[in-house]
Amino acid sequence: MKLVVFFCLCFGVVHALPNSILGVLGVSNSPLDDEDLTEEFLAGAGWSDDGVLPGRWVPGVATEYLEESYLMARPKIFGVETILVKANRRGEELEELQVTFADAGSFFGYYQQEKVPKNLSRKEAIAEMRRLVTIRQTEFKELYQDRLEKLEKELKKRSGKARDIQRGRARALRAEMTEFQIDDRTVRLLSAPDRLLRLSIRKKGKIPGSWLDQSTEKISSSARLRGLAKKAQRSENGDVILNEVPIVPQGYRPYCGLNTLTMVARYLGLNLDEDWLAVAGKFQNTGSAAGSDMMGIYKAVAKEAGFSMDRSRDYSHATVRRSLQAGMPVIVWRRWGQDRDRLHTRISRDIEDGGESKFPALDFKILPNSESPLHASVLVGFNDGRKEVLFLESWAGQTKPRRMPVAELDATAYYTFSFRP
Numbered sequence: 001m002k003l004v005v006f007f008c009l010c011f012g013v014v015h016a017l018p019n020s021i022l023g024v025l026g027v028s029n030s031p032l033d034d035e036d037l038t039e040e041f042l043a044g045a046g047w048s049d050d051g052v053l054p055g056r057w058v059p060g061v062a063t064e065y066l067e068e069s070y071l072m073a074r075p076k077i078f079g080v081e082t083i084l085v086k087a088n089r090r091g092e093e094l095e096e097l098q099v100t101f102a103d104a105g106s107f108f109g110y111y112q113q114e115k116v117p118k119n120l121s122r123k124e125a126i127a128e129m130r131r132l133v134t135i136r137q138t139e140f141k142e143l144y145q146d147r148l149e150k151l152e153k154e155l156k157k158r159s160g161k162a163r164d165i166q167r168g169r170a171r172a173l174r175a176e177m178t179e180f181q182i183d184d185r186t187v188r189l190l191s192a193p194d195r196l197l198r199l200s201i202r203k204k205g206k207i208p209g210s211w212l213d214q215s216t217e218k219i220s221s222s223a224r225l226r227g228l229a230k231k232a233q234r235s236e237n238g239d240v241i242l243n244e245v246p247i248v249p250q251g252y253r254p255y256c257g258l259n260t261l262t263m264v265a266r267y268l269g270l271n272l273d274e275d276w277l278a279v280a281g282k283f284q285n286t287g288s289a290a291g292s293d294m295m296g297i298y299k300a301v302a303k304e305a306g307f308s309m310d311r312s313r314d315y316s317h318a319t320v321r322r323s324l325q326a327g328m329p330v331i332v333w334r335r336w337g338q339d340r341d342r343l344h345t346r347i348s349r350d351i352e353d354g355g356e357s358k359f360p361a362l363d364f365k366i367l368p369n370s371e372s373p374l375h376a377s378v379l380v381g382f383n384d385g386r387k388e389v390l391f392l393e394s395w396a397g398q399t400k401p402r403r404m405p406v407a408e409l410d411a412t413a414y415y416t417f418s419f420r421p
Contacts (some may be wrong), residue, residue, distance in 0.1 A: 009416050023226070033314070036077070038077050041201055047203065067270070080147050085098070102147055108287045137285050155187065167207075172293075177189060181204065185204060186204050212265045216268075224306075237383070258278055261301055263300075264419070280297055302315070313417070316416070326420075331417040340404075344402045367411055388406060
């Protein structure tokens with residue numbers, strides 16, 4: 001029951017969450033909107049060594065092995081409307097085009113209580129919210145089914161043959177897909193009923209069976225651990241920090257627990273995104289994460305990456321220090337408050353600019369408490385001299401770590417997730 005409270009309350013920080021790529025697309029007018037780019041995506045110049053994909057693209061998440069970018073348009077592919085097109089590049093080479101046609105996370109967004117009339121009793125308000133959610137669920141189901149049927153019909157017509165394949169070694173992360181061969185391209189259809197509809201387009205050839213990146217799979221476990229440990233860098237001011245954890249913005253979705261997990265997964269070499277993790281984590285189409293299997297999906301990500309995960313209701317700074325020194329980020333679910341959040345930002349920016357600001361003595365009475373919203377953050381560093389931790393959020397626009405007193409995190413942490421060999 002407490003997990004339900006956590007993720008129902010996560011929408012309480014919606015005002016602090018900047019828009020994501022999907023939000024930008026909503027106001028972007030491109031000449032490619034509604035244009036059918038099937039041939040360009042299957043056999044266009046973008047697949048050649050010096051070729052360019054059509055349209056304007058903006059950078060997404062970048063890791064040491066892959067860089068992603070997003071098309072600022074919503075074209076049609078195989079005659080079907082899209083909501084998002086992403087390109088994954090390995091160096092200068094286009095490795096994959098990923099086309100999303102339906103995604104429940106972006107469709108439902110956050111649970112929005114403000115849509116309910118204010119003059120209703122609590123019982124009436126709950127009934128009204130359920131009615132509104134049911135309408136949205138029906139709308140999404142119809143949209144999903146319509147686009148799935150159109151895609152399947154066109155893919156079968158273009159390919160003629162199809163086979164069922166899987167990706168993911170951990171059972172909870174295993175994706176069932178249908179694979180088609182169209183000329184020199186391998187096209188995989190991922191259809192998670194009433195949740196996610198997506199195509200992957202690649203050059204013909206072997207496609208990974210694991211979510212672990214091919215560059216990471218080739219490295220021995222011992223070499224991989226040594227490489228991770230080297231990522232823990234000490235700065236002149238005493239910070240010990242992991243600088244390569246990517247930010248994966250959650251946008252207006254109840255995904256703080258998922259996106260922080262995605263950030264750690266990418267850092268550890270997994271080509272996972274929050275959309276598939278929402279499917280694997282059994283998210284419901286309600287605008288919240290209530291009823292999802294977050295604990296199971298956290299454990300599955302650790303297993304897919306080749307590690308184990310320790311979960312604790314108590315915050316142990318000694319354990320966090322050991323993990324970070326080994327190059328392993330730590331995810332913490334904690335109580336969140338806007339005043340403290342603003343203070344974290346102010347102190348952090350002053351230190352970043354060369355200042356010497358310090359946090360005032362803690363007044364535990366005004367810290368976020370059991371009635372405060374729960375939120376997920378990624379711990380990426382610590383400073384013993386200042387007795388602080390450094391952390392990242394899954395929020396767009398916050399690309400640099402912020403600071404928090406260790407004592408504050410000890411008082412507000414709800415769950416701590418540490419990864420280990």
